[in-house]
Amino acid sequence: MKPIKAFAAILILVFAATAVNAAQDFQTVSMPGAVVYFIQPVDKATLKNPVTVKFGLKGMGVAPAGVEKAGTGHHHLIIDAPLPPMDENIINDSNHLHFGGGQTEVTITLTPGEHTLQLLLGDQNHLPHNPPVFSKRITITVSD
Numbered sequence: 001m002k003p004i005k006a007f008a009a010i011l012i013l014v015f016a017a018t019a020v021n022a023a024q025d026f027q028t029v030s031m032p033g034a035v036v037y038f039i040q041p042v043d044k045a046t047l048k049n050p051v052t053v054k055f056g057l058k059g060m061g062v063a064p065a066g067v068e069k070a071g072t073g074h075h076h077l078i079i080d081a082p083l084p085p086m087d088e089n090i091i092n093d094s095n096h097l098h099f100g101g102g103q104t105e106v107t108i109t110l111t112p113g114e115h116t117l118q119l120l121l122g123d124q125n126h127l128p129h130n131p132p133v134f135s136k137r138i139t140i141t142v143s144d
């Protein structure tokens, strides 16, 4: 490798490492061992509308959006979508519901058929924690 190319490669590496650190710097640190999970429904459940979803959280606390308090966050319910980027504010749409008031359950109406649900904790700025705290993705069937 010619010296100029080696220098360019080093610059790119330094820039990439800085970018990774920057992403971690603005994220709220999660508590070690924190777990978010569904109290209900259970995975592979068949249900009728309306569907009540209850959010469980161990090892961290729930705080409303906008409240900066270490070891806390608020719930996001992801419906029929993959996990969003972990270093960006969680999108707010019909597939990504925010519970910025600190709610720990919701009752929703879904179209009949199969749906996936997943929980993702976000900090006061709707940003996933570092490391992120998300549940297993479950599948439910709505029968009516």
Ligand SMILES: [Cu+2]
Pocket (backbone or CB within 6 Å): 065, 074, 075, 076, 090, 098, 099, 100, 122, 125, 126
């Ligand atoms: Cu949010």
